[in-house]
Amino acid sequence: MESQNKASLPAMDGFERRVASRSEGARTCDLLLRVLALVLTMAAAIVLGVAKQTKVVPITVVDTLPAINLPVSAKWHYLSAFTYSVASNAIACSYAALSLVLAVSGKKGIMSIVIVLDLLMVAMLFSSNGAALAIGLMGFQGNSHVRWTKVCNVFGRFCKQVAVSISLSLLGSILFLLLVGITSLRLHKKSK
Amino acid sequence: MESQNKASLPAMDGFERRVASRSEGARTCDLLLRVLALVLTMAAAIVLGVAKQTKVVPITVVDTLPAINLPVSAKWHYLSAFTYSVASNAIACSYAALSLVLAVSGKKGIMSIVIVLDLLMVAMLFSSNGAALAIGLMGFQGNSHVRWTKVCNVFGRFCKQVAVSISLSLLGSILFLLLVGITSLRLHKKSK
Numbered sequence: 001m002e003s004q005n006k007a008s009l010p011a012m013d014g015f016e017r018r019v020a021s022r023s024e025g026a027r028t029c030d031l032l033l034r035v036l037a038l039v040l041t042m043a044a045a046i047v048l049g050v051a052k053q054t055k056v057v058p059i060t061v062v063d064t065l066p067a068i069n070l071p072v073s074a075k076w077h078y079l080s081a082f083t084y085s086v087a088s089n090a091i092a093c094s095y096a097a098l099s100l101v102l103a104v105s106g107k108k109g110i111m112s113i114v115i116v117l118d119l120l121m122v123a124m125l126f127s128s129n130g131a132a133l134a135i136g137l138m139g140f141q142g143n144s145h146v147r148w149t150k151v152c153n154v155f156g157r158f159c160k161q162v163a164v165s166i167s168l169s170l171l172g173s174i175l176f177l178l179l180v181g182i183t184s185l186r187l188h189k190k191s192k
Numbered sequence: 193m194e195s196q197n198k199a200s201l202p203a204m205d206g207f208e209r210r211v212a213s214r215s216e217g218a219r220t221c222d223l224l225l226r227v228l229a230l231v232l233t234m235a236a237a238i239v240l241g242v243a244k245q246t247k248v249v250p251i252t253v254v255d256t257l258p259a260i261n262l263p264v265s266a267k268w269h270y271l272s273a274f275t276y277s278v279a280s281n282a283i284a285c286s287y288a289a290l291s292l293v294l295a296v297s298g299k300k301g302i303m304s305i306v307i308v309l310d311l312l313m314v315a316m317l318f319s320s321n322g323a324a325l326a327i328g329l330m331g332f333q334g335n336s337h338v339r340w341t342k343v344c345n346v347f348g349r350f351c352k353q354v355a356v357s358i359s360l361s362l363l364g365s366i367l368f369l370l371l372v373g374i375t376s377l378r379l380h381k382k383s384k
Binding site for chain 2: 063074078079080081084108111112115116119122123124126127128129130131132133134135137138139143145146147148149151173177180181183184185187188189190191
């Protein structure tokens with residue numbers, strides 16, 4: 001009996017070591033995704049936050065008079081969808097920093113809160129991406145049915161900055177989606 | 193020893209019964225949320241899908257001539273954000289029906305797929321809600337900076353139908369969010 005126990009001990013140790021190493025790997029992956037999400041959402045908020053372009057365009061004030069050249073500016077806070085996008089990315093970036101601290105502590109009770117907040121970030125970021133993309137596309141293409149003319153032919157640089165910001169934000173939100181997905185699947189596997 | 197075992201048996205049975213009843217309750221709640229999500233996303237897709245309004249509005253073709261009264265229509269597929277919203281809700285509705293069948297089977301392997309697909313529905317629905325809400329608000333308020341005039345003063349009924357559809361879709365997406373959240377927290381609790 002004793003020799004049997006001794007023989008099974010190294011096997012148990014090896015198994016435990018594999019489990020511990022896998023758990024450590026999952027934790028490193030989790031922290032890495034959070035750092036990347038922090039960087040991407042911060043970059044998305046900054047790129048859109050500093051986006052500004054001023055152009056001199058001919059504007060007709062009275063139909064019978066010739067058009068007057070006036071400077072017109074494009075700023076992110078002129079459109080509520082872009083304001084929502086900057087705010088969402090700033091919140092997600094701040095939360096990513098906070099969640100890094102919480103995830104390092106690794107306490108089970110705190111991790112429940114992290115799971116819920118990760119999920120809320122997914123919802124918030126995807127809705128802001130949808131809003132910014134819808135308004136961005138409208139500015140790029142315009143729409144003849146509602147008579148909204150495209151503005152990206154005038155504010156080309158501003159539109160490019162918006163496109164970069166939306167792409168960064170989309171990548172950031174995919175990282176939050178991955179965080180929730182990986183955590184859920186790992187917990188599902190554990191519960192088997 | 194035998195009497196001790198006998199005494200502990202009813203206690204174990206009671207515990208197991210409680211666990212089984214809690215698990216049954218969680219499953220019923222899961223199925224109920226899926227049915228509700230199915231109904232809400234289906235309603236959202238139908239309300240926006242059938243939304244249509246035609247109005248006779250004065251349109252100026254040549255500046256020097258008086259405006260001509262022409263019939264103008266508002267339809268969901270004139271705006272890509274609304275097309276995305278109808279498509280997303282139709283996909284989410286079909287998936288909710290499929291997930292009901294999958295969730296009833298309750299197989300662990302299949303449940304991993306359900307968790308991933310639930311999460312993808314959250315991302316898809318929230319992005320489509322963001323897009324539809326951004327365009328809907330633009331139609332309601334307009335924006336002087338980009339010179340996009342509001343259209344809801346002309347197409348009032350159409351705008352109301354859009355608002356109802358967005359509200360229904362938002363409720364449906366919150367249900368999918370709840371499904372993912374509840375499942376993750378239950379699995380997290382189980383893994384303790």
